[in-house]
Amino acid sequence: MFERRQPIPIGEAVKKIMEYQIPGKMEYVLIEESYGRFLAEDLIATCDVPHFDRAPYDGFAVRSIDTTNASQSNPIEFEVIDHIGAGMVSNKVVKDNQAVRIMTGAMMPEGTDAVVMLEVAKTYEKNGTPYMSIKRSFKKGENVSFRGEDATKGEILVKKGTLINPGIQAMLAAFGYKKVPVAQKPIVGLFATGTELLEVEEPLLPGKIRNSNSHMIAAQIERAGASVQYFGKLPDEFDTCFEAVKDVIGKVDLLVTTGGVSVGDFDYLPEIYKKLNAEVLFNKVAMRPGSVTTVAHYNGKLLFGLSGNPSACYVGFELFVRPIIRKQLFTEKPHLRKEKAKLDVDFPKANPFTRLVRSTVTIDGGRLRVSPSGLDKSNIIMSLAGANSLMILPGGTRGIQAGSEVDVLLLEDQTGSEWPW
Amino acid sequence: MFERRQPIPIGEAVKKIMEYQIPGKMEYVLIEESYGRFLAEDLIATCDVPHFDRAPYDGFAVRSIDTTNASQSNPIEFEVIDHIGAGMVSNKVVKDNQAVRIMTGAMMPEGTDAVVMLEVAKTYEKNGTPYMSIKRSFKKGENVSFRGEDATKGEILVKKGTLINPGIQAMLAAFGYKKVPVAQKPIVGLFATGTELLEVEEPLLPGKIRNSNSHMIAAQIERAGASVQYFGKLPDEFDTCFEAVKDVIGKVDLLVTTGGVSVGDFDYLPEIYKKLNAEVLFNKVAMRPGSVTTVAHYNGKLLFGLSGNPSACYVGFELFVRPIIRKQLFTEKPHLRKEKAKLDVDFPKANPFTRLVRSTVTIDGGRLRVSPSGLDKSNIIMSLAGANSLMILPGGTRGIQAGSEVDVLLLEDQTGSEWPW
Structure with a gap:
């Protein structure tokens, strides 16, 4: 009566998926x-950046050689022969004891090699001609931003x-x-399965619930960097589901379904994969929640059968679907960023398998702290709202004490990691 | 010759802006x-969630009272009178020693108050009628998810x-x-000013640079949660700028300009604010970069005059424009999240004013570390690419040693803080 499934470790499951990665496309x-x-x-x-020598300050462009003898007791005078702002180019060539009034960002005029800042120059006029004088010397290149100083042409x-x-x-x-x-954003097809599902706009009926998983997964798909193509919800009827799945595979890069993967009497995904002749990579993972996650390969496409349970569905997406999306976005770090955090509260539950707990990571005095974002019942969508991380509690433990150091996977972070396990 | 401006502390500048907050709108x-x-x-x-009592496991819904005497030596037999999956509702009323085969998520049939998990029941048929038997008792409510258990109607x-x-x-x-x-996403109008500016698609010319600030700010506006309305670039000509600014104010919620706010000879924003009769909140801030940031209030709108210098422009946006956007998005934490981090390298530069250094925060063993993301020249756009934070170095220091604890503002984080200073 029971289908016996062989659970595999999370890391192995991820590895099997990543072997089937589909190359990314550019647009x-x-x-x-x-x-x-x-x-x-x-x-x-x-x-080059900058692509010309330029003034980093407002001031006067001069020939440094003319400033050599300037001092407190020996001010040196310059005739101001031009006046340029950023974007203007002086057509004058600067000669002995001449200067050009220059604004930040403007190109150094021909002949000049230093900039005297406005506040160290004394300005005045003689017979209608502007002059300025200085009481200190300037080195060649002083106050000049040189061509290529920030970046060189060809540099990655x-x-x-x-x-x-x-x-x-x-x-x-x-x-x-x-x-x-x-x-290109990979196109992720999405079906929600389950006779119990109502549309968001439908009134509640006895025994039925509104379809929240597909909205959640759609947002997760968007967060991962892909586009969602939602094909609607399917009742728990084998033929309807089979035809629907078969029909859309050619239209998407990946296909995600929620529900129907367990061993319940109305869970048809396993049979659908069988009839399609899809290669099932795994149908049980040694983890909680999400142990029944099933992934299959068919015709060059990956089919992700996520649990219908909201939390298992959420976790399954982040562990198994996200990295394959990110890989198609060319990143070298497709997996969720993994960091250490200090557990803020006792977690008394025993973990026969690796447990992923929806959690909130905070920072306190520069250190990461973590606590569960809700009761750890896998059917509670409430705890998902405040979750910014998944805490990883290793299998085989009898609960974990407050103050322990645990691994956390950061859900809202774009840094990623190369390999999380 | 010099306009003397009175610098005010960053916190005071932010406060002046936040007093002029415009109420957010809903859609x-x-x-x-x-x-x-x-x-x-x-x-x-x-x-209520769930909005009906339901089975959290695959199994049999029973009346707990019928199980009281069940034990290893005294198995109790139940007639299985119905079979329901999630979304189905049994129309049977369960009586003495009857059970309904029930799948995860299905509604508890009338009369039942406990679920026997599939794996602890022995199932068989007698004369074509399905039966199951159990060897242990079940308490009232055992393995039932009760109505309202996860959330109660009306709860925030x-x-x-x-x-x-x-x-x-x-x-x-x-x-x-x-x-x-x-x-509603606030509409942020954007002008880039500067005769030196070329469009992205234009070839480089001597003395000119491509307009990168408006693309950078547009992305920052998007990151903050608002919409950008880009009105193009303006040359450093007073009348053109004045008319352009005056013309668009009525069309936007906020107006951001880049460039033209310094004391250079072609910096016209201060005069434009004057001619508009706008109230200037401040025109100098005791900070580096971005000291010339000028903010004015006109006709119920805020005008943000950011520096034309890329780094100053970037920092000015995050400190002064972001919080007013976030406030219109109804958040109670409109400012950048501020946390402590350990400085990874020496920062030898003296800080007469508070310095905001574009930085990269990393996490190591659960602790935040920070180092500058590039050379701290304010004209270097390169260092912006790797920046995920701004390190705050207090004014009046003579440089800071590696290993010191510093404040950092996290740029990619959505948590925010109520008041950062």
């Missing part, structure tokens, strides 16, 4: 739409697979990337 | 579009101003929020 988007996307190529300096500045943040946006603009090569 | 969006938005009302449980589950994450999405769905009340 170009306008720079205005590139924030939050992942670079599909290295960002390369297309020019940001690696492929990096998430585009505001600073990278600035660099893309500076280097003329009007169109930015970014990773 | 409804479909639940499918609500991920990443901010709740404009508390999320309230519109029903998530506070207004909270960012909608995948867990909150699930809750919105469960409680029937087809349309979600979210904060």
Whole structure:
């Protein structure tokens, strides 16, 4: 009567999935739409930065050689022959004891090699001609930002697979990337299964609940960096489910279903995989929640059968689906970032298998602390709202004391890790 | 010749701005579009969860009273009168020594008050009628998820101003929020000023640079949760700038300009504020970079004059513009999250004023560490790419040693703080 399933360790399950990774694809988007996307190529300096010698301060561009003998007792006078702001170019060539009044960011005029800051110069006019004088000498190159000082043409500045943040946006603009090569967002198909499911807008009925998993997973898909294609909910009927799954596989990069993977009398996903002739990578993982997570490979696509239980579904997505999405976004760190944190409260529950507890990580005096974000009942969606992490409690423990150091996986962090187990 | 400006402390500058906060507005969006938005009302449980007593496991629903005498030596037999999955409702009333085969999530049939898990029951048939027997007793309520156990109708589950994450999405769905009340995204108008600026797609010219600030700020506006309306770049010409600024104020919630706020000869923003009769809240802040940041109030709108220097511009946005945006998104913690971190390297530069250094925070053994993300030249956009934080070095120090504890503001974190200074 019972189907006997062989549980495998989480790390092994993840490994089996990652062996089937599908290569990422590139597309170009306008720079205005590139924030939050992942670079599909290295960002390369297309020019020197700055690409001309320039003034970093408001002042006077001079020939340093003319300042050599300037001192408190020997002020040296310069005729001011031009006046330029950023973006203007002086067409004068600066000669002996001449200067150009120059604003921050403007190009150094021909002949000059130092900038006298405005506040150290005395300015005046003689017969309608502007002059300035200084009482100290300036070295060659003093107060000049030199061409190539910040970046050299050809230099790799940001690696492929990096998430585009505001600073990278600035660099893309500076280097003329009007169109930015970014990773295409993988299209993740999504079905919710279960006769008990109502749509969000439907009134409650006895025995039925609103479909919350697909909205949750849709947000998780978006957080991971992919696009969701929601195909609706399916009743617990074998033929309907089989046809629906078969029908959409060709239209998506990955397919996620929620529910129907357990050993209940109306759980048809295992049979569907069988009839499809899909290769089941695993159908039981040594973890709580989410042990019944089932992943199969069919026709070059991965099919993720997540539990219908909200918490198991959530955890299964983050452990198994997220990394394959991130890999297609070219990142070298596709897994959730793993860090150490100090447990704030006792966790008395025994863990026969590795337990992933939805948790809230806080920072106190520069140290990570963690506590469960709700009661650890796997059917409670409430505890998901405050969760910013999953605490990993190793299998085979009899509960863990407050103050212990535990591993946590950070859910809202973009850093990632190469391999979490 | 010099305009003398009176620098004020950062905290005071922030306070002056926050006094002018404009109330946030609400709009409804479909639940499918609500991920990443901010709740404009508390999320309230519109029903009990679960809203009916249900089975948390696959098994048999029974009357506990019938199990009282069951033991290893005294198995008790039950006739299985129905078979239901999640979403189905049994129309049978369970009587003496009867049971209903029930799957996880299904509603408890009338008369039953306990669930016998599948694996502890022995199942068989007699004359075509299904039976099961058990060798232990079950308490009233054992293995039942009771109505209202997870949440009670009317309970406030998530506070207004909270960012909608995948867990909150699930809750919105469960409680029937087809349309979600979210904060309208404030519209932030943006001008870049500077004759030196080229568009991203233009080839470089002597003395000119591509406009990177507006792309950077646009991304920062998006990260903060607002919408950007970019009005283009303006040359350093008073009349053009004045008309342009005056023209757009009515169309936006806030106006940000980059450049033109310093005391250079072509910096016209101060004069523009004057001619508009805008009230200047401050025009100098005791900080580096970004000391020339100028903020004015005009006709119920705030005008943010950020420096044209990329780093100063970046920092000015995060300190002064972000909190006013977040406040309009109803959050109680509009400022950047401030935490302690251990400085990884010496920072030998003296700080006459408070210095904000673009930095990278890492976590090592559960502790925050920080190091500058690039050379601390304020004209270097390169160091912005790797920055996930701003390190705060207090004014009046002569440099800070590696190993010291410093404050950091986390740029990619959504937690925020109520008041950072």
